[in-house]
Every structure is written in C-alpha cells, then in structure tokens.
Amino acid sequence: MSAAGVALMLGGAGIVLAASPAQAAEVSYRTECIPPPISGLPPVQGTTKVEITAPAEAKVGDEVEVVWKFVEAASKNPDILDLEKDTVKPTGTLKAAGAQTADIAMEGSRTNPPIPKNSPMKLSDMKGKVKLTKAGEVTLTPDAYNINVSKPMSTDTKCTPKETVKAGATIKVSDGGGTSGGTSSGGTTSGGTTTSGGTTTSGGTTSGGTSSGGTTSGGTTSGGGDGGRSDFPGKEVAVTFACKSPGPANINSKVTINAKKNGGSYDLVVKTAKGVMNSPAALPAGALKPSMAVLLGGVDKGTVPVTGPANKDPLEQGKPVDLPDMTGTYKPGASGKSTLSPGTLTIDVTLGGQKISIPCTVKGSAAVSLELDTAAQPGGASGGDSGGGTTSGGSASTSGGLAQTGAEDNGALRALALVAGTVILLGGAVFTFTPWRRLSGTRH
Template identity: 60%
Template sequence: MSAAVVALLLGGAGIAITASPAQAAEATFKVKCVPPAGGGDPVEGETTAKITAPATAKVGDEVDVAWETVKPASNNTDLMDIPKDAVQPTGWITVGGGGAGELKVVGEKKNPPIPKKAPMVMSTMKGKLKLTKAGKVTLTPGKYDVAVTFSFGTFVTKCAPTGEVKGGATIDVSAGTSGGATNGGATNGGAANGGADGGTTAGGGGQTDFPGKPVEVAFDCGPVVPGGIKTPVTINAKKNGGSYDLTVKTAKGAMAAPMALPAGALKPSMNVKLGGADSGTVKVSGPANADPIPDKAPVSLSDMTGTYKPGKTGKVTLSPDQLTIDVTMAPGATPINVPCKAASSGVSLELDTTAQAGGSGSSTSTTGSTTSGGLAETGAEDEGGIKALALVAGTVILLGGAVFTFTPWRRLRGTR
C-alpha cells in the first residue's frame, strides 16, 4: 500500500440542499482526474452533476447554490477502504449570462465508510452567490478537487472537464435593489486542503499550520538499491514564533524485518533543501524504534522533525533531499549508515518568511529535534524475494531490494 490509494478519489460531489423555491438541472460530462504525486496515472471517466439553485431571484439577492453528483466518475479503488468522515469535495461552478466568474462550492468532511471498489460517497457542496445584474444567470459545473484524510495525511485528487460542459441551472434575475458586489464564494469552510497542492502559505493572518504536498522523489542509493527509489515525500510546517517546526511525515508502513532487530536499531534522518529567498539545508530526524522488532515483523520509520529558522525574508521553498537510515545492532556499536541521495526532487512546501537573527541562509544545517514514540507496525510486502523497508502513503517508500540488501547481517549478528 502507498500513496497510490489516493487515486481512489475519482468521484464527483455529494448531495445538494438549497433554499426553496429551487430548481435543479443536470449536466453529464467527461473528466480527467489526476491523483497526487505517487498516486498512479491520471484516469478519465464520465460524471453527471446536478446543480440546484433558485429558479428566480432579484438583483441584490444572495442565493444558495449546490452541486450533487448523480453519477460519480469512478468507484473507490481496490487498494484501501476509505474511513468514515474522511472525504471533502470542493467544486468550481462557472457563472455566465447575467453574471460572470466562478463560484466555489465546498462540502463538509462527512461520509460513511467506503469499502474498496464501492461507489464514492461525498457530502453536499454548497456556496452562496451574490446577484449583481438582471438577466439569466447560468450555472455550469466545472473542475473539482476531492481530498481524503487518512491517519497518515491528507491527499487531493484534481478533476477537470476534458471537453465542453453542457447543462446546469439557470436563475432568472429581475431588477431590484442594487447588489454592488461581485459573485460570491463558498461559505462552508474554504479549500479542502490548501497546502496539498503546494500553494504559497503566508506567514501572517494568524495561520500556524502549513501542510505540504507529496512530491515524487528519485533517490540514488548507489549499489545499496539497484535502480534507485522513486517515492513521494511530504513536508509539513507549524509556525513557532519566528521559526517553523518541520515534520516529514511517515505512515503505517511495510517491512518484514530480515532478522530480529533490537530496540534502537533503525533511526531515520533527512536533509530538507531550502530554495527561493533562502538557501542551505535543515536536518530533520526521527527517533529509533522503541521496542525490539521480531524477525519478519512489519515496521515503518518514524516521523522526522526539525526546526527551520529563516535567514532571509521572502518566499522560501522546501524540498526533500538526502535520506539517511542509521542501523545499530547493539548498544555502543558503530551505526551503519544507509545514504540515499535525492537525484531528483520537487518543492513540497512554500513559506512566506521573515528573517530571524541567527537564521539559516547558508549551507549549514539546523539540527532537528526528535519526537517520542516508536515505529508503526502494519502489513509487509514482498519485493524481489525479500521484504522491503518502507515509508508509506505520502512518505518515503524504500521498495525493491531496499536498504537491507546491503547490510552484512551475519557480521551484525556477531556484533550482537
């Protein structure tokens, strides 16, 4: 299992509820849905959307508009069940005729559990539209995003029409009191996951949490992993005074230990590369496994954390760089380092920063702090005759030969 589970989000949106009197009209159109990095290939399907809005109104009114999916573009995949209250859709309705622009409608994060291959179920997407001109206002469904939140992170699939969309609702707007405002936006919570698509996150406005997006990273581990590793990595940030606490999220992962491993055997770390206004790297690291790991037992690496203190003012990008796993088989033994260089990477997060005294801006690293807790334990997965060490679902995934193909296990047993 990996971030490929997010390809499941190929549906439309939920149940429409609007004020009465209202009228509804359907539109059937083809869409192309693109999952997040590492979530698989784009998928095309056909969806039927029902747009509900008042049949008549007057200038100056603010009316309720809703989007219901009569037929989703696809079902859930066969990879993973979707938990209860995990799905949040966001849609954009094209406003034409007597109005002009785009209306954003947002649904609640509310759904029943969705089994593998079952039809997607999503909540009402609602928004309010301010009417400013007399005439017929057309409402046509367009692109939409679907965000699913698992215990290990939130992932967004983006869907957009592949051709002309015909149909939708029409409001007959009569002259009345002057509106004076432009077409309104959503009133039900805003974007499904603002940081997931990598948008700029400003440091002001009271915002403290800045979620990153999963980016596909190609790691070159030399002879350790022939062919290297391609996997998504996600960097999240939380503002802490003038600095940012960074977290490279891991997940319930998959590895069958090639032998019994003692407590403290596996400790991950990573360099986060700064770009844009700032430069250098920030080191994040995670705690080693707190408990011994039996032979063939499933494990995953811990979350990696550290602190970024800006040295420059401006827009700063954060990208995954080198991953290192330290393997220590006995207390006091010299750790064996498994370095994996990021041969290709991408920006997971962008921050608007303000320079701090003693901040970065050079090639020196900021030492990362660690968090408490052990390694998550879930199922394992065969790859090339051995079980691979993995960070799963929007994190680093060590597939194929994995890091343990290089390790001199017999010598390590002797060390123990």
Template identity: 60%
Template sequence: MLGGTGILLGVAAGPAQAAEVSYATRCVPPPASGLGPVDGTTKVEITAPATAKVGEEVEVVWKFLRAASKNPDLIDLPANSVQPSGTLKAAGAQTAAVAMQGPRENPAIPKGGDMVLSDMKGELKLTAPGQVTLTPDAYDINVMSTDTKCAPTGAVQPGATITVTAGDGTATPTPTPTPTSTSSPSESPDPTGTPGTPSASASESGGSGGSGGSDTGGTGGGGGQTDFTGKEVQVPYACKTPIGDKSATSPVQIDAKKNGGSFDLTVRFGASVMDSPADIPKGSVKPSMEVVLGGADKGTVHVEGPVNDEDIKSGQPIEIPDLTGTYKPGASGKSTLSPGVLTVKALGTTTTCTPTKSEASLTLDTTEQAGGASGGSGGSGGSGTSGGSGGSSTSGGLAATGAEDDGTLKALGLVAGTAVLLGGAVFAFMPGRRMR
C-alpha cells in the first residue's frame, strides 16, 4: 500500500509555488456613486503547482497583498460585506480565462482604512504539455450589492508558471516568460478611492406624490370612537444623503388612538420587502419622523421606531418598523396630520428626507390641552417648526431640498419604501410592519 501511494504521488501535481506580482490598476465605482475612477497599485500572490500533467485539474489561489484603493472616508464597512472575484489568464501551452472568486469574508473596515479582500480560488484543467503561465487580470469588488470594477492599465507579468508533462512523464517546453515579481514604474501610494458603493434598483410600491386638494384622509376624534385609521398617501421626498441629494416617493399612513385628551400616533409605511444584501449588525438602524400638524393646530409631533434588536443576515428581509409618538392637541377643531421630515441613522451616517409636497393622511376632531402643540413642539419632542395646511398638495411649509423627480431612485438601498445611499454600503430598508 505504501509503495502504491508513493507511485500515485509521484505522478500527481507537484509542490505548490507562490510568486508576487504588482501592477498599475484603475478601479471604476458604479456611476450612481458619483465618484470618479481610482488609480492605484494592486499587489497579489499567485499560488499554483510547479508541475502537473495533462488531464489534471489544478487549483490556483490568488491572494491580495494590497488592493488598488482604500475604503473611502464615508462609512465603516461591516464584517463579511465585501467579496472579490476576478479573472486569471492562462497562456503558453494552453490559453484559458480562469474564473476566480473569494468568499464574502472580511473584518470590519473603518472609513479610510485599507481594503481587506479574501483569497480567491479557481481551477484550471490542463490540456497540453509545456509551460503554462498564470497572469492576474481584472477583478471586481462587490460591496453588499454592487461592483467596483478594477482592471490593469499596463502590461502585467505572470504570477506563476506550471510545467505540464504529457502522459509518459515528459514535458514539451513552451517558450514563455518565467514568473517575475515586478512593480509598475507608475506605482503610487494607495489613494483614497471607493472599493465599491451601493447599487440597487427598487420599484416603488406607490405612484406619484400627493395631489389631493380638499381630500384630507380619514377623519375622527369625536363621539365615543377611540381608533382612527388614516389613508395611505404618496409622499415625494428630497433626501440629503452622505454623497449628495436624491429623490424618491414613499407610501405613508398615519393612524391614531385616543388616549385621554391626547392621541397615540402610529406611522406605517407601505408593505414592500427586499432582502438584505449583507449582514447588518443589531442596533445600527434608527428611523424617526416629524409629523406635521395643520388645520386648527400647528407644529410637529416626533415619532420614532426602535433600532433593529437583532442582526439581520444576508438574504433576510429588512423592514422599517412602525414609528410611534404622542400627539397632545394645542387647539380645538379639525386638525390634520401629514407625513413630514424622515430621518434614518445607520452605521454612523444620517440621511434626512424632506417632503416636497404635503398631503394629510388623517384629520382629527381635537380639543385644546394645556401644553399642547399649537404653533410649537407637539407630542414627545417635536422640532417646533411650523406645520403646513393639511390636505393641500402644495408644499405646506416643507421646503424642497433636492430634485423633484418622483421616479424610482436607482442604484440606492431603500429606506421607507424609497431609497437612500449610505456611502460605501447599501442597506435595503424597506417599509413594513415589523423590523426583522
């Protein structure tokens, strides 16, 4: 048995060899990021068998010693959110493009930190005797849902060479370069670029923004009724994101429950679901809104949702939870409640979305309470800004802060059924009834 094993090992692939190679690289982020190309130097180590024979399928390993760019100074990338893939060129005795891919495994990468990419592996079936060279080529860096594409800008030296023997154990040499570790003469320190930015396309569950004039949604508050259901309104948002102004439309509904002289409010978002493109740690997402009062009352009411209390695994649905708060009326009469400024804090970033039009979701019969809203801050910590006139399709005092295109916001993660870009990562915060 031992003798037979020795014979088998003798004709199998030989010991592995590893060689380093550096080459000038240009990385191009997705167009939606608004960021330009990044020029840098990629340094890798290619590992492959030194010898093998025709018919064998050998494994090749591509290890990143340095990526061409760093994580931009926008957002911390969570662990296991980055995945590399690329192509290794085989030449000489045979020509082939070897597909390489690494697992989505990385430590947390801080803003401005060096990119840490997992080892990529691929397999090559040997078909002819002679020398086969292996040269690293283009590669992609996928961050949560979209790719930044990196490609050589000049000649690249082979990273490894396999001597392939025929079935009788003889080799037919092929005149090809030997592995050489070189550095591009234009090599420069790692610039701060982007390893990849979010890119996702979402179909909105609603239509265009509110156009109702006298329609003020659900009405209640009088008699013995205690629960009041608002109508779902389409809210066109202009969003201030970490990388610029964006716009989108989201369906929103405001419900109320009478509690003494006050009302407990619940703001719900249209039910749409999108899977998370990567792991999102618990306690990293916090949504809130300022509900705008109109009609008899004036001011705003602050409502907010809980942070996600569990990790959200890649592939699991993400939903915006219900936002809740308390409205204490500051005036008697018919008071309207309209969706106002939406804020989402996630992983150290803040995105603020302001309606470009206002439409009331709910109208209540209110009775003035001591210390109530009228003209000031309402409920549990409003902002004290002046409210608009409920039911109007005009701005109602909510200033537009960006483009007024209410179409689908592409290349962005979703927040409140719309979209928001969070720097180098995309998080699909889709509206729904509960945060998972």
C-alpha cells in the first residue's frame, strides 16, 4: 500500500500522521566530563546518549535547523544539593563531514525542571542552523558539549568524547542551483551565561609574559654597610608552579623579588607576571588573595612570608588574573651573602565564610632573584621561628609541602576543597558521580 493510502486510512480512523522530511537517530558514546578546577572533584567517565534530528533531504542554498536531544547525560546530579528550576544550560558542537565540513555550534535554553539530588540530569534540547553549500551527503556527528549552571554561582563542566562517535544523521543535499555561502552557527534560544560550544577548556595555565615590576640585573650588594644604599632591585626569574587540586595543574610566571632597607631588616616586594593565571570561577571582589613563602639561601635559611591584597574587582571565569604585589619583611638571621628565591605560591579563595587554599609549589629549583649582603639581627631567620619573617615550619623545601595552607597533608587539603568547593561552588560539581566512600577515606 502506498504511503498516501496509509495516511488516508489512518486519517479516516481519527489518527493524524504528519509527513515530515526530518529524521532522528540515537547515538551513544563514552564521555569524560571535567568539573571546573575550583570544585576539586575528579573527572567523571560516563555514557552520553543523544538523538540528532535533521532533514533527510535538502537543496544547495537551504538553511536547515538541526536539533540535539539529550536522551541521557553522562552523569547524575550527586547527592549534595537540589538544583533549582531553569539554572542549567547546555552548549555543544556538532561535527559535519562529507559535502560539508564546518562545525555547527549548538545551543540549548536555560530551561530545566527542578533536579533533585542523586537523580538524572535534565538538559534542554540544543539547536543550531547550517547553510548547505555543496551537493552530496552531509553527516552530522555529536562532539563535545558544555554544561553551565548559574546558581549558586556560574560554573562550567566540559564533556568530551572518549571514543570515535558514530554519525547521528545524514542529509542528502541535491544541486538546487542555490548560491553558495558559509555555514552559520549559533543556537536559536537565549538565556543566562553561555560558553562557546563546549569545545574549549579554561586551562588554568598561562605563559610567563613580562613582569609587572620591571627588571634590573644584579641586585647584589657589597659590604655589610650597603654603601649607603636603601633600594635593592631583584632579577626577573622564570618559575613553573605545580598546583594542588582544585587549582590549575601549572602556573608559569616571571617573578621578581625587590627589597628596601629598613633598619637592620628589609621590606620585600614580590611581583609576578601579568595574567599569571586564569580565574577558576566567577568570583566577587575580595574573594581571591595570593601569598608566597620566599626561600632563603646562602648564609641564611628558612622562608619569608609575603602576602598580597584581595582582588579589588570581580573576576570573570576563565579570564586572566593579575596577582597584586605581595609584601613582607625579611629580618636576616646570619651575616654574609643571603639569597632570595621564589617559593610556594598559595592562592586563597574565600566565599561565604569558607576558604579554599590552593598551594602551588616550585617545580625543580627556582633561580635566585636577589642577593643581599646581610648582617644578623636578633630574632632573625636562619630557620628559626622567632619573628624574623620565617614561616612556622622554618623549612625551605620546595618538594610539595603545604606551607601557608593550614593543611597538614594532601588528604586534609582535598577534604577542605571538597567541602567548600562542592557546597559553595556546587555549580561545577553537579555533573559528577559523587565518590563519597572514596572521599571519606581521605579525611582520616
């Protein structure tokens, strides 16, 4: 029986059969989702199931709409906090191949029902448009996607395929004599904060750049009397910091340590490069504060704590951050040539009365930025704890200790990060399976 006959028969029975050129196919693929670094949570391995709907046939010059429907997201909302209505927004990329190869940007609306704890994620359909420019077959394959949560603060979870993904739809494009043109992208819905396609990552590391403090060579003084000098500029040195979770994996920066004589002590000013790191999340003014344990060498031993003020202005997620100058006082504990080098950099993030301390230790041995000809002062450094500006541990180790963090071991740090990161910054955690049994074991 012909299709028309079937439609006529069903119509007579009171059933409407809508003829449509669209086709829909379900595709599933293994996926890894990366929570934002500030959450302190590990990557999640799961399976994404999507349904791609597109016209089965079209002509050159046509602009067609494609729909990406989430049948199943790669993970659930963990057993932490209920998500409010209309707080979740997906964006993604659809790969085109064959007669057309340009990617199609997909965007969903910030429309979702309330999502209880420990329940499947409910993501809105994503839509995108593409203008067809060549005759032939065009295959459409789902690729990476991003999930933005607007409350309690804006955070993103980035999900990428971990296997070759099968095409979800094919469009047969005939030569209709239409004019050629490039692809057009972008969703058809609006609302809330968006990210571009979910195919880029926020990184967390930036290259050194130039120091904000200017550089001078040397920085060496001669003679215990300093020859009447009071200012001692340091040398700019390149440093790679390895950060603990939930911070970025690495921070690359130029660091300069300058000193000014103040009686028998020295007022220190430590400068880092512009855009030394990317903001881990959208943060209000006063939320991020840096500090460093300057390493002493030569005749003197220990560390000197220097701290900077908190950020004056709000910070945008993923945008470069300029750390303010960090200051402190060095009281020499020995006479002779003492050296000062960059040590552990700590980033403190405070929100809602909760503080996350992210220690970033120096990879390898940091170069000397400043050398001073010092005279020992009562209560000076030399590895002691008696007010010479040294940290409570007095250790100059750069091998991954948690100086200045208040945490005694990595387990305690992760516990702090998880408690503060998941409760306050839950937006980034909602797309991860919650390994509570494993995490509870780190708190002993």
